[in-house]
Amino acid sequence: xxxxxxxxxxxxxxxxxxxxxxxxxxxxxxxxxxxxxxxxxxxxxxxxxxxxxxxxxxxxxxxxxxxxxxxxxxxxxxxxxxxxxxxxxxxxxxxxxxxxxxxxxxxxxxxxxxxxxxxxxxxxxxxxxxxxxxxxxxxxxxxxxxxxxxxxxxxxxxxxxxxxxxxxxxxxxxxxxxxxxxxxxxxxxxxxxxxxxxxxxxxxxxxxxxxxxxxxxxxxxxxxxxxxxxxxxxxxxxxxxxxxxxxxxxxxxxxxxxxxxxxxxxxxxxxxxxxxxxxxxxxxxxxxxxxxxxxxxxx
Numbered sequence: 001x002x003x004x005x006x007x008x009x010x011x012x013x014x015x016x017x018x019x020x021x022x023x024x025x026x027x028x029x030x031x032x033x034x035x036x037x038x039x040x041x042x043x044x045x046x047x048x049x050x051x052x053x054x055x056x057x058x059x060x061x062x063x064x065x066x067x068x069x070x071x072x073x074x075x076x077x078x079x080x081x082x083x084x085x086x087x088x089x090x091x092x093x094x095x096x097x098x099x100x101x102x103x104x105x106x107x108x109x110x111x112x113x114x115x116x117x118x119x120x121x122x123x124x125x126x127x128x129x130x131x132x133x134x135x136x137x138x139x140x141x142x143x144x145x146x147x148x149x150x151x152x153x154x155x156x157x158x159x160x161x162x163x164x165x166x167x168x169x170x171x172x173x174x175x176x177x178x179x180x181x182x183x184x185x186x187x188x189x190x191x192x193x194x195x196x197x198x199x200x201x202x203x204x205x206x207x208x209x210x211x212x213x214x215x216x217x218x219x220x221x222x223x224x225x226x227x228x229x230x231x232x233x234x235x236x237x238x239x240x241x242x243x244x245x246x247x248x249x250x251x252x253x254x255x256x257x258x259x260x261x262x263x264x265x266x267x268x269x270x271x272x273x274x275x276x277x278x279x280x281x282x283x284x285x286x287x288x289x290x291x292x293x294x295x296x297x298x299x
Contacts, residue, residue, distance in 0.1 A: 046111035048094040052131040062092040065124040070148035087165035099162040151253040168195040177281035199280025199296040211286035216244040225238040236298035241268045247289040254291035
């Protein structure tokens with residue numbers, strides 16, 4: 001993986017129809033008294049979606065497998081964490097087996113085979129669907145997908161759940177980049193400021209451009225810098241970092257890879273680790289299988 005690029009992800013089909021149809025029936029109560037005090041866990045996917053739509057909440061899905069070590073750590077450590085319980089109260093939480101099926105257009109299919117959940121590769125993990133931001137383009141879409149199964153660069157840890165549950169609004173790729181920054185062991189501070197929708201949109205646009213030309217870099221920065229600076233609150237100036245992944249990495253692996261590449265560059269890392277008043281991140285995947293990441297700041 002190298003520095004200075006943006007990425008474009010291929011569209012994730014997580015439409016309301018895909019994310020919200022039918023699922024296995026049979027509600028169950030939380031499995032322990034501690035969980036019952038904290039979270040109501042549903043086991044009916046369709047019902048959970050309908051509740052989330054009615055209450056304008058996010059849906060938190062745990063895809064379960066009894067033979068996964070990270071899954072067991074998730075269940076035994078994370079569920080009893082006070083911070084996690086408090087964050088989960090904001091969500092409609094649902095636990096589903098890996099083989100859960102849904103009905104779309106009269107056809108029955110395995111939920112994890114739907115393109116919306118492609119980043120989980122049919123394996124145990126967590127996913128979040130956004131039904132809280134009705135006017136956003138990502139309404140009804142999967143906006144977080146984190147596997148319990150180790151990847152090339154990413155390894156799930158129970159402390160990551162609190163990070164995933166407290167991400168700012170955004171698309172799957174935008175939130176995944178913020179997630180990767182926040183779980184870095186050195187705790188870089190660039191996402192502790194205010195998410196700026198304009199910077200997030202511009203990060204997406206520049207990542208898309210680099211993915212299209214398959215070349216990372218601060219392309220046309222001489223024109224973009226004064227324009228972005230004018231759009232920021234008075235006194236703030238635009239700053240940018242870019243990176244690219246190795247080819248053919250999954251989304252979370254690529255995001256972690258890009259953050260690690262910034263760590264290897266003192267110039268990039270000084271921006272990523274600093275507390276930025278305004279920030280926006282995104283990444284997109286090119287036709288060459290490389291993800292291009294962009295961070296934009298107002299400071």
